[in-house]
Amino acid sequence: MSKFTAIRNSKKTVLRNRAAVVAAGIGVTAALGAGVATAADGGLLGLTSGVGKTVSAQADAQAKAVADAKAAKVAKAAKAAKAKKDAAKKANAWGKPVDKYTLGSTFGLAGSHWSHNHSGQDFVVPTGTAVKSVHKGTVVKAGPWGGGDGPAYGNAIVVRHDNGMYTQYAHLSQIKVQPGQRVGTGQLIGLSGSTGNSTGPHLHFEVRTGPNYGTGIEPTGFLRAHGASV
Numbered sequence: 437m438s439k440f441t442a443i444r445n446s447k448k449t450v451l452r453n454r455a456a457v458v459a460a461g462i463g464v465t466a467a468l469g470a471g472v473a474t475a476a477d478g479g480l481l482g483l484t485s486g487v488g489k490t491v492s493a494q495a496d497a498q499a500k501a502v503a504d505a506k507a508a509k510v511a512k513a514a515k516a517a518k519a520k521k522d523a524a525k526k527a528n529a530w531g532k533p534v535d536k537y538t539l540g541s542t543f544g545l546a547g548s549h550w551s552h553n554h555s556g557q558d559f560v561v562p563t564g565t566a567v568k569s570v571h572k573g574t575v576v577k578a579g580p581w582g583g584g585d586g587p588a589y590g591n592a593i594v595v596r597h598d599n600g601m602y603t604q605y606a607h608l609s610q611i612k613v614q615p616g617q618r619v620g621t622g623q624l625i626g627l628s629g630s631t632g633n634s635t636g637p638h639l640h641f642e643v644r645t646g647p648n649y650g651t652g653i654e655p656t657g658f659l660r661a662h663g664a665s666v
């Protein structure tokens with residue numbers, strides 16, 4: 437078989453034929469030409485295989501990028517949902533009326549300072565300490581003379597909460613809210629002091645079932661039952 441026959445008989449690629457022609461052109465045998473062609477095929481195979489790998493890698497990278505983008509979107513949505521849930525949880529939480537304090541006279545205590553048993557819980561704090569609403573609600577009383585409850589309370593605030601309960605903050609040096617105003621959990625409503633019937637700076641705090649004096653219940657147990665650590 438001549439080298440030309442070998443070329444005609446070839447069913448291989450154009451590249452292989454070219455390789456054989458090149459081989460023939462430089463005077464090598466058809467057999468050697470076939471070997472060169474095989475090498476060229478091998479090169480082509482390697483090349484296309486390499487291209488295949490590259491294309492496959494690109495497809496993988498694109499698929500991963502799409503998957504990553506989807507995952508990021510899902511994570512972002514989950515984060516937003518959590519933030520919304522946390523905000524709702526925070527809005528529905530109950531907190532402490534002052535951040536740092538020493539617990540003073542407790543609810544129900546019969547003492548020389550009161551004509552009746554103690555109607556709330558005292559939080560001993562320096563004058564000017566930030567007093568915060570323990571829960572969201574609406575201010576129903578704010579002013580001197582206990583906001584209408586009596587001179588013993590000094591400057592006082594009463595907030596009506598959405599669950600129908602009330603909280604009262606007394607002996608304040610300053611009042612920062614007005615009746616009718618909406619307040620949020622932890623919102624600054626006044627500064628502590630020693631106005632009214634008080635022997636020293638402290639916050640007198642009550643939890644009430646109604647807006648007026650005489651409806652107080654034990655406040656620390658109530659706050660703890662609602663998640664506040666007092």
Ligand SMILES: [Zn+2]
Binds near residue numbers: 556558641
């Ligand atoms: Zn008190």
